[in-house]
Amino acid sequence: xxxxxxxQKIGMGLTGFGVFFLFFGMMLFFDKALLAIGNILFVSGxxxxxxxxxxxxxxxxxxKAKATSFFxxxxxxxxxxxxxxxxILEIYGFFLLFRGFFPVAVxxxxxxxxxxxxxxxxxxxxxxxKIGESNTMV
Numbered sequence: 001x002x003x004x005x006x007x008q009k010i011g012m013g014l015t016g017f018g019v020f021f022l023f024f025g026m027m028l029f030f031d032k033a034l035l036a037i038g039n040i041l042f043v044s045g046x047x048x049x050x051x052x053x054x055x056x057x058x059x060x061x062x063x064k065a066k067a068t069s070f071f072x073x074x075x076x077x078x079x080x081x082x083x084x085x086x087x088i089l090e091i092y093g094f095f096l097l098f099r100g101f102f103p104v105a106v107x108x109x110x111x112x113x114x115x116x117x118x119x120x121x122x123x124x125x126x127x128x129x130k131i132g133e134s135n136t137m138v
Contacts, residue, residue: 008049010045010048011045011046011048011050012049014045015045015049016045017045018037018038018040018041018042018043019038019042021034023038024038025083030083030087032083035078035086035087036079039075039078039079059072064096064097066096067093068093070089070090070092070096071090071093071096071097072093073089074089074091074093103131103132103133107132
């Protein structure tokens, strides 16, 4: 079992609530208030989980400047009142930021009994293989 500090436990809770509010805000036709709360909770939870310094170093690396600007710019656009455009920018920035983690996640999911067999289906397999390819390392 992984031991977490109290601040990491708080961060996991904040991140979970942030993802919930983001999902719920999109389900309710891009509700501005829920998306804004979700963004704030997600970023603050991430900071609690990995620490402020590591969060800052992760987002502000030179080769991730484009991804960070799209992600944080999307959060700013949501907070200013344009939720659909902001979410599109955030999703694009999220995929650019975390594309190095996708092969690891796909490899893990392939080892899970039920999900691994679902990923082996003919139509899904080609898509997952493309997502699982890693051209760049983080």
